[in-house]
Amino acid sequence: MMNTQKPLFLIIDDEQSLRDGCEQTLEKSGYRVLTAAEGVEGIKIAREGKPDVAFIDLKMPGISGMVVIETLSKDIPDTVLIVITGYATVASAVEATQKGAFDYLPKPFSPDELRAVARRALNHRNLKIETRRLREEKEQMEKGFITFVSHEMRSPLVVIRQYIESLKAITGNRFNKEVADIIGRCSICIQRLERLIEHWLDLSRIENGTFAQKQETLSLSHIIAKCAEEMAPLCEKTAISLEITVPKDQLTIVGDEESLVRVFTNIISNATKYTPPGGKISVSATDDECYVVVSISDTGIGIPHDKIPFIFDPFFRVKGREERHRGSGLGLTYCKKIMDSHCGMICATSKEGEGTTFVLKFPTHFSSTGTASPTPPEIDSYAKLIKDS
């Protein structure tokens, strides 16, 4: 952050000699300086002038420095506040820091000490402003990019697919098989690209918090049954048996049905890709007072042990795999994010040549205890306290 103007300081202290001394020192360093002899006047000047840094004496007639700090840290949070104190007790410094001061300067201090603290305060302010600016910029870019992708990239894809559909309609059975084949392949590629964009958008929305998820009391038994129904044709087609061992109407959790259905269908359809015909996919579930645990096992080719830590990463693929149906590469990443948003866990164990098991763990929901709270405990004040120790 480049300020074209010289940095502005404010000294709030009842001692005339101290104000004068500070003013001279700081002006000599090329800064502009305002002064106030007591708290109320200081607050007024600070609000108007919005100094970069304010030095505030703790002990003054009228309102105390602590009150000034508390007020200014709320009113003008960009101004860095430094406590000047004759009683350099740790307790008062800690209290001032908790109320929003960045540092403290014990009396008496030398001009060099003053300049050093002033420089540090200015740096801190610049970093603070820069950080905020970058964060805002990043959020803005992410939002803009999501909008860009969802509109500008999807619309032409939709049109291309529609054109391919019309090509199919025109050619019908009249053209030779080769032409029809090529059209078919194009169609599949476009659909894959569309799905990739769709999944990528979902992930971005989950990340920036705009992915609409409901918080409903749900029965996982019901969700698993629904998925089993949905996946049955695919399993039949690939000659894989799907076995569901799940208690009826139990396994109560809180979450979003639509995204959970996608989590389960994702994992089951993954299993069908890596399980040879004649194999089996089993889904079982149990619950106790703390967790609902669902396992989905297949008798497939398995995942090499050293690759397991990466399978939830975007676009990760186990090399050398012949895949019958390539996915977007984001399916398991989606599952992981959805599980995170449900305060749950997902992990995999696998043995090459024998099969893979995915275990999904959800916090059990009890109607009497209310929903599990994903909010982390208050750490704000503690973080402030330790940040510059």
Add this chain to the structure above:
Amino acid sequence: MSAKQKILVIDDDKDFLYATRVILETGGYEVFLAENGKTGVEMCKSVTPDLAIIDMMMETWGEGFSVLSKIRATETGKDTPLFILTAVDLQGPYQSFGPPADFPKVNMVLHKPVKADDLLRYVAEAIGHK
């Protein structure tokens, strides 16, 4: 031999119009195209199509809806089978914000892109096929 059945397609996306026309023509229908809502409503009166397909996501938000209401309000269009087109979930699937109770009657909701076979089948189901 009777005249071909007429289908009016209203969408501000020229490519989509063109592609849809090709599909519908292979199905043996006579196809009329309107590139904006105003023309669409006028053509609906002058052409009196057997079926109209209206894009809900035209340039101005709500244009599709207003076209739908206007067609439904005319004598010629009050019973015409109407299909609406939506882009696949811009924010969650269509079902999650189901149409309000006083929404004009829609015979079918189609998601873009529409498969050629599906489109022809839905049309045939709605108005038969000659």
